[in-house]
Amino acid sequence: MKIALFPKVATEETKKLARKVIDFLSQKGSAIFVEDDKAKELDAPLLSSTNLKEIDILITMGGDGSILRVAHTYSEMEGAILGINLGHLGFMADVQVSEMIPCLEDLIEKNYTIQKRGMLEGISKSGQTFFAINDCVLHRAKNPSLVEIAIYVDDLLLNHFEADGIIIATATGSTAYSLAAGGPIISPEIDALVLTPICPHTISNRPIVISPKKEVRIEYVSEKEPIECVSDGLKHFEMKPKDHVILKKSARTFNLVNLKRIDYFSTLRHKLGWSGKLR
Structure with a gap:
């Protein structure tokens, strides 16, 4: 599996998380390519060194804004996007850091569907x-x-x-x-x-x-x-x-990885604070 990673490298903590993603996926046999301006900091292969149309999955680390930026900047890439949420109110970036490794395991095991959303x-x-x-x-x-x-x-x-x-x-x-x-x-x-x-x-x-x-x-x-x-x-x-x-x-669609362990309505409840009784 060829994966493009779009990490955050602003802090040591986010760099550590990015390296964790790279190490895990590499150990599972995936080829990882990192956005050029961040690849050097993570000692990873440059995204520009591969054919973008051959990328199977794009992984963003940030929030929904990161997903939108990647989708607009790399519109020629046809792979589906998986968002790891490093922010707060993310509906598309629905993988929480606490569940990052199990979710990446699901990705490798193909325990997901591709959701084609209208644009x-x-x-x-x-x-x-x-x-x-x-x-x-x-x-x-x-x-x-x-x-x-x-x-x-x-x-x-x-x-x-x-x-x-x-x-x-x-x-x-x-x-x-x-x-x-x-x-x-x-x-x-x-x-x-x-x-x-x-x-x-x-x-x-x-x-x-x-x-x-x-x-x-x-x-x-x-x-x-x-x-x-x-x-x-x-x-x-x-x-x-x-x-x-x-x-x-x-005529195009926006393709998101829909992990089977994550459902849209639980994301809504969590993000919008639908917690049942007020007291």
């Missing part, structure tokens, strides 16, 4: 293209007040409203910014999109879940300062008045 792809009026695993966010940027946005679904007007912006999230992204803005949690095996307004001026303006087969066009209506469109918090571009962005389901 977004978009194009701006100016022709800029992008993809998103979690969400695409349009927000007011430097505008000190609300901005006007119009949303069309398959060329039919859904809504025209004032708000700080809007989030278009996948099921994967439903537990990210969309959740903080009042959107619903969508189980990741459900193929759907959720449109969540950010601080809308009209309180009846609520999140809506739509089919991923629909094409969503969002127009910036206000005659104000440019707003910003951001995909997964990583790719940014400006939208001027009368500009629009078109979003639809991508």
Whole structure:
């Protein structure tokens, strides 16, 4: 098995954990390649020394943000991602450090499935293209007040409203910014999109879940300062008045390792503090 490792090396503790992963997997017969800027610190083979398309599994050490960064930076890699959580609120990076070795053992023994999650792809009026695993966010940027946005679904007007912006999230992204803005949690095996307004001026303006087969066009209506469109918090571009962005389901999928010992609902309970009685 060829594995790409994307570790944290900021502290001696994180370096120690990375070396532990490398040593364990190497002893099990896997070929490990480490992201170039960190490989030297860990005395490990450079990722650039192998064919990226031959990588079977990508292991990230960090949080969900680390997974998103790797997926965007190495979009040509087709292997599934396993996230070891070194942060706090990680829904995709669901392997806890305390269970790291048993989970890696499961990986070697192939006690997992590959979960293919839906993604977004978009194009701006100016022709800029992008993809998103979690969400695409349009927000007011430097505008000190609300901005006007119009949303069309398959060329039919859904809504025209004032708000700080809007989030278009996948099921994967439903537990990210969309959740903080009042959107619903969508189980990741459900193929759907959720449109969540950010601080809308009209309180009846609520999140809506739509089919991923629909094409969503969002127009910036206000005659104000440019707003910003951001995909997964990583790719940014400006939208001027009368500009629009078109979003639809991508033909690509985002592939996650789904270990059999970990279930999504226990992760939800743990991360969101659903602990039963309040006293």
